[in-house]
Amino acid sequence: QKEVEQNSGPLSVPEGAIASLNCTYSDRGSQSFFWYRQYSGKSPELIMSIYSNGDKEDGRFTAQLNKASQYVSLLIRDSQPSDSATYLCAVNAGNNRKLIWGLGTSLAVNP
Amino acid sequence: EAGVVQSPRYKIIEKKQPVAFWCNPISGHNTLYWYLQNLGQGPELLIRYENEEAVDDSQLPKDRFSAERLKGVDSTLKIQPAELGDSAVYLCASSLGGDSPLHFGNGTRLTVT
Numbered sequence: 001q002k003e004v005e006q007n008s009g010p011l012s013v014p015e016g017a018i019a020s021l022n023c024t025y026s027d028r029g030s031q032s033f034f035w036y037r038q039y040s041g042k043s044p045e046l047i048m049s050i051y052s053n054g055d056k057e058d059g060r061f062t063a064q065l066n067k068a069s070q071y072v073s074l075l076i077r078d079s080q081p082s083d084s085a086t087y088l089c090a091v092n093a094g095n096n097r098k099l100i101w102g103l104g105t106s107l108a109v110n111p
Numbered sequence: 112e113a114g115v116v117q118s119p120r121y122k123i124i125e126k127k128q129p130v131a132f133w134c135n136p137i138s139g140h141n142t143l144y145w146y147l148q149n150l151g152q153g154p155e156l157l158i159r160y161e162n163e164e165a166v167d168d169s170q171l172p173k174d175r176f177s178a179e180r181l182k183g184v185d186s187t188l189k190i191q192p193a194e195l196g197d198s199a200v201y202l203c204a205s206s207l208g209g210d211s212p213l214h215f216g217n218g219t220r221l222t223v224t
Binding site: 031032034042043044045046049051088090092098099101102103104 | 153200202210214
């Protein structure tokens, strides 16, 4: 059973702090990794995609991938109250291109 | 670039009634997905299309759910008859295929009473 696991939270951080969201996956053959943000009552919105080991930065967001340890993380610098949402991790597991979703981590940024 | 368009945004029906959802993907996206999402859960794949071919419908409850993607562009998802447990958000997404990310529409919130 291919799995993607996330801490459900809620993760609570003060405004301006760094929020760190983690995701582990079970299929070593996974090749592509995505972070989506989902506000309450809205649909998932792509934040970051990462395909190679290491860090990928986009504005206040940094995705970190470590295939050897089978985890991918998302760092949000200078967290804002508008970052309060559920963050979903999705992993493309295997040659059949099936995307496996985590249950999401709820983030609350407190003013 | 226009995003994925879904309609309707909300639908309330009585159990045993039929319902249909429509999706128009991003232009040029040959891969189209229908997902179901319950509160506090991640999206669950119902069906994936590559052009007009359904390449993964293993999670589609075929006794009551059906889908089509005529001409490889727009798609329709139908439930007949609806059950109380079908109340959820139905999401359509599209991508360029392969390892490309998915882009979601606004979803249809279905309530079955």
